[in-house]
Amino acid sequence: MIEMFQEWYQARHEYAREWKKKNPGGKVVGFFCTYVPEEILLAADILPVRILGSHEPQNVTEPHIFGMYCPFCRDCLAQGLEGRYDYLDGVMIAQSCLHIRQAFTSWQKHVGTPWSYYLPMPHHVQSEDRAVEFYAAELNDFKKAVEDWTGRKIGDDDLKRGIEKMNKSRQAMRDLYELRKRPNPPLSGLEAMYAAVTEQWIDKNEHAVVVRQAIDRELDKRDLGLGGKTRLMLFGSEDDDTAFVKMVEGSGSVIVIDDHCTGSRYFWNDTILDGDDPLTAIARRYVNRPPCPTKDWPERRRLAHVLKLAKDWNVAGAIVIQQKFCDPHELDIPEQRRNLEKNGIKTLMLELDVTVPVGQFKIRVEAFLETLSEEDLF
Amino acid sequence: MAEEFWRWTESRWHDPDIDWKKGQVVSAGVDVGSVSSQAVVMVDGRLYCYSNTRTGSNSPDSAVKAMGMALEGTDLTIDDLPYTVGTGYGRVNVPFGQRAITEIACHGRGANFMYGPSIRTVLDMGGQDCKAIHVDEKGKVTNFLMNDKCAAGTGRGMEVFADLLGVSINDVGELSLKVEEEPEPVSSTCVVFAKSEASGLLRAGWPKEKVLAAYSSAMAHRVAGLLERIGVEPDFGITGGIAKNVGVVTRLEKEIGIKSLQSKYDSQIAGALGAALFAEALIKKGAKK
Amino acid sequence: MITAGIDIGSKTVKIVALKDAKEIVGQVMILAGTDVKESISKAWAELEKTAGVKPGDLAAIVATGAGKGDAVNARRTVTEVSADAKGANFLNPEVRTVIDVGAEEGRAIRIDAAGKVVDFAINEKCAAGAGAFTEAMARALEVEIKELGPLSLKSTQEVAMNAQCAVFAESELVTLVHAKTPKPDMARAVHNAISDRIVSMVRRVGMEEKVMLIGGVANNVGFLDSLQRDLNTTVIVPEDSESVSALGAAVLAAEEA
């Protein structure tokens, strides 16, 4: 059951190609940021797949992106330049950080995916209605663009179908995360990461079904003996680095919660219709979701959110992931750490690159875990 | 290979007045670092013997070599050791070890022994990493910070310079102090760039001591930055090979305005010492091979 | 007419003497001490001894390299970029891409049929020191620098290595050592890592066949192997690959005179 997610993680491209075989004429759209309103793509029966890196060293992006931009963005672009996403019919981004926007614009110019769209997701999400009105109008333009491209009208019923599909998938993932609150979590952080990340490119219904089955038939009674391990939280920049998570959990800890765009932030809240027209409801959902730090102003609302996660999932410490050169998180992390430490939660910050320098990191992680336990030594 | 100026000289020591057979608890620690390895044996919490050797490309052998050298001239053998804790890069590859603990914890504990329980901030400069460690009165690590990507300020940088200038690593500190006035620090703290910058200075006719002074102060400044990020809570002590480099230490003390504690022990054995102390604690709690 | 080019680098001083811009009549390379002036005169003396060519006999001298300013008898100085281009063009007019990998710097140069520079890229900070890098890695692996190349050819598996920073890469390697990774695979990883950095630069200027590799690291068969696989083409390595800059300077001197 649960191992399905790892298979999906490793065979992401094969899955998409299979999907096209099973859905003749069906379109696949790659997206660069989780602010992309997948509801609308689903309404048009498009398969949205998140474009992520492969964590391998590469030498193809240097001509396109100057070295001070985050390695994750370059890794993403490299996937396109190396033809690994050649099955995409379209590619799009919802406005987020400058780094990933650059990967998108270079992709547009050099990868040659037939259709592309830049969707200006507002940054001033705390302006509430101003942002919602604006985004709803942009979503309307976007919907038209998709209609022109696919040659098919997208009605309110289609949108509602897309919304329902997204919400079901989100609910399933939240229930899966709920299990990790247990003193003896029935799944490892690695398994949870596989489940969370694959939700971003597997057909939502299919993914939700497997999550449900895993919860009901397997996990509920499962005992991995993780009860005694030090409970950790992961948060910060984009992070789907399974090698890193393996190393951390292999050092005597269990990761029980995260705040990443590749994790909980993706499915944390639903699109709620009550009264709103579908597009406004969708706009409101993305404006109100747990924000990327680049949109978290003038107030720092992520502080409370991250602290609440740490408390609700009862973690002893948090590992703060800084994707090298990721400015939005660099602007967030110092206050996040002060806030957690102030509340008795120790933190360890690590700067991630495309590949993990296991050597240096293992020492830091083990030493961090020692400060959280190892009383038998004194 | 040409003469290796960067290499630390190997050494060993043991206390002939101690008869380990009469001791209650014999505990051992071995620190297999990237460049050098140390082994320590303690009897009832007293230092019995230690060694300071070079790490080979095979860490199990290096661990055995280090312990073997420490035990030279004693009637104690590796097989007699009831419990050994390994630390350092090769901590998991100690054939005769029962447990692996990071060098951060071990240096914290070792410094507590070497410098006394009043120490609160430990600076350890190893070959690859530079660590600022906060410890409590028991020597338990409460917080620590390690150098970021720019590994400048690690022992490695000084070794590269020793090699470049053809000065033994043991002498670079003294030599760097033989300047009338302090030169501008080298602008780049990156080892690679500092090296090419230094070759430039040499070409420009700078004497060795002046070049060393310029690098030492750049290094001290960089390390001071690391210490300030975590905060220097007195008392303050330095472990690892760099503690022996008076050139860096005096400049560092000047920068942070705090003198570092002195110890009669070899600062390079702090990690192995901490490991042996942990082994002792574990033995007392019933730990066995 | 005899002209000469002198390349004053951080590690060596090289001189090439050229007859009528056609034929190499003298060639020396000496290790540079800390006193540049002394090294330079040693090099000239060596040239006289081995080729019977004295500075006095020369129609023109052009200097290049980090220490080019110290060549008092040079008519003018040129950058290594132009010198490399001319030198490579002299050796093989079909070369359009020159890759020069030295101790502290790496360069990729695209040239035209006349050996004129069309575009060039020099490594930025943090990607520096391919030569210095291999030395450090050889030390960490405890093998002679010249063994490192042949060793990597015995590799049977790819090991990814994060090699932006030489010092961190070294501790990466130490970790691999402790993980008991076979030496040949680690050597391969080192060369792949450098090759990735160099190839990134080559892609920046845009690779055009034929490709020539020069500089100290050119003699490293392991690096050459990684480079050829990354570029997916055969790379020409001239003999005396370290003297190509000096040769180019000699050619430019002939154009001056």
Place this chain on the structure above:
Amino acid sequence: MGKYPTEPLKLWNKAKELRQKFYENYAKAHDKGGLRYAGGAWTFDAVPFGLGQDVYSLTSEPYGASCAYNKEFSLRCLEAAEGYGYARDLCSYMRNYWGSILINEYAFGGPFPRPDFIWQDHICCSHAKWYQTMSELEGGIPMYCVDVGVGAAPPFGQLKPHKIDYVAGQILDGIDWLEKVTGRTFNDELYIEACWNDFRSTHTWAKVCELNQTVPASLDEKTLYSLYVLATLSKASKWCADFYEELYDEVKDRASRGIAAVVNEQARVMSDTQPPWAFLKVFRYLEEYGCVSVGSLYTFGLEGMWDYTEDKGLTPRPMPVQRPTSREEATRMLVDWHLRKPEYQHFYSPEYKSKLMIAICKQWKLNGVMLHYNRGCEGLSLGIAENRLAIQEAGFPVMTFEGNMGDEREFDEARTMARVDAFMETLGIKRVGRA
């Protein structure tokens, strides 16, 4: 004696005085019961003018640059920011600025003058966060920030109404907010006047830069830096608009008389992004080759208002036909004016930026381009590698050099000069020495 006549710019000292006065006025604002506010060079600074004539601002980017000029001061600022936990690769203006607060030293003497409120905009990832942090460092300062991230106009076209609604709406909300936090009533007359001055300043600056198409160039980029800065300080002020009109007349006269900035001009280049401020000597070094940097999209476009068409290329955008008459109209005009600014639009499309840069190469008659890969500003370095490719494709040689506008630790002087030598060789330009 050089190949062309030259003479110092008459308005040079006036420009310096105006800059000095700006920073003094801010520091002294409270003495006369006035108000101080902080905001970026991109902000809609016309708005706070509606609060009265005694409201003075400190614009963050130029202030950060002022810190960077002074290596010793800058280093202490940068290290203070790092000590507080902020990463070394963040915007170096921002780190200098925070550091100046942390060590409580004003680059122009005295302690750092705490602002009464923050009026900012958000275009790069750092703009709003910059002040969020500043507010924290200063123990809480009321902050308002306008998001201008509405995306590109359909390449080179008009902005859709909802985009203008969003930004204008935030500004109108912001005006109510300003009244609340300052307790003052907002004066629409003053506001409309300020908007008009903004149009004048940015329109006239473009006209000044256009004059630099003449050979020899009347102004070199080093000089342009000292002049464009006034608009980054206070583009909506009467003094700035008036100065630029005066400047236009003098530069027009220089151009007509063939007065050169670099007397041996034999080659023309442009740069891009903010220069490494502590190393403007790079431009002096170019003069040894008789090479003049005539400007950049950055110096022309940051505070200059241009139109672009495929056939005409870049032309100064004409002034609006008539003054706005109401707060709402003024706001919509202001938003439309700025959101269609090239330096704003290219945040969304490197392709658009490349077109603009290639237009400069042609219209300003350049031999080559020197791109500053600026580690200190991810906003303006955005897409710079793509620009390099496009400009080369258009047939103009490009050299790149890595550096940092505000963190001298990241600039390698020797290697950069060596790179300039190599570039000049590829352009076939021989050294002529400085006259």
